[in-house]
Amino acid sequence: MTKRVGLTGGIASGKSTVSAILRELGAVIIDADALAREVVDQGTPGLAAVVDAFGPHLLTEDGHLDRPAMGELVFADAGARKKLESIVHPLVFERIVDLESHAPAGSVVVHDIPLLAESGRADTFDAVIVVDAPAETQVERMVRDRGWTAEEARARMAAQAGREDRLAIATYVIENTGTLEDLRHRVTEVFEELTAES
Template sequence: MRIGLTGGIGSGKSTVAAILVERGATLIDTDAIARAITQPGGAAMAAVEATFGSSVIASDGSMDRARMRELVFADPSARQRLEAILHPVIGLECEAQAGAAGPGLIVFDVPLLVESKRWRARVDRVVVVDATEETQLRRVVARSGWAPEAVRAVIAQQATRRERRAAADAVIFNETLSLEELRQEIHALTWV
């Protein structure tokens, strides 16, 4: 069984992913893959530098994520160019990791699952972790120290709650759930 797990920033998706791993699932984290391929010498770095120039390269040779975030939020075409570089490499690495995982539940943690349009065909079920925008904002500011405006900008770039919920086979509304209640919600998904 291949599960696509998604949710907006600050929804609690990472917590749900960790609980699924506790239950024996293999987790394939697309954000972790994206970070790995944009580290010094990473598989995407030559193309990133060729496309965007040295202004998005940090002193250690990795992609300057803060600078790139500014760029893609200011220029939608920059986002498309970055995704055209990263998504194929991420897709290949996901399939390699899934192939190495063997039988059992495989969870693909894909923050932009709904936005990409390609993931639905790659998974058997989609689980959306949902929370209100106010809760997302509060959680991200508390955990990362980002300014509220920066969090709002990320939320505005992501699929809407309605779009994510429409793409879901199951929705976990993670607004006021305790960790134990969250575990129970996951356990109630009979196919997990």
């Protein structure tokens, strides 16, 4: 039986690394953020619908969606964000259903969803993996890896669910405070438990 698993974690927790390790171990990864970009790629019906709703000024010179401009618009205007979501979310959902339907029988299908705790959809999965790191570790990583100030890092974290909210939905917690080898070992343990149960 296919097992549907939600994967989430705060910004700079290491969720992308965990996702990559799970893929190496044989999980089917469905990345909601990647799909949200894919459905509004150049030449897609999704991009045409966005242009119809918001105007051609949101296109770059070469016909792609101007993501920074779109981001500014929707972060400043809740109505615009809802309108964009009403276009993108059904298309993403369609792709998710399609990808799930093509997953091999008995596989572990991992849905990489950064805002799973915020979405209220944790209970739609057979299990939820939360990648966890202390707040100060997250801030250090954003300053080191992304060149942000500590204030920018904390502001980005404040816009997400709190650590307690994420841990409350976890079936499995993967602490990411050690080495990459430690992380790989823990992810492998979790994957083996998931495959043993299916």
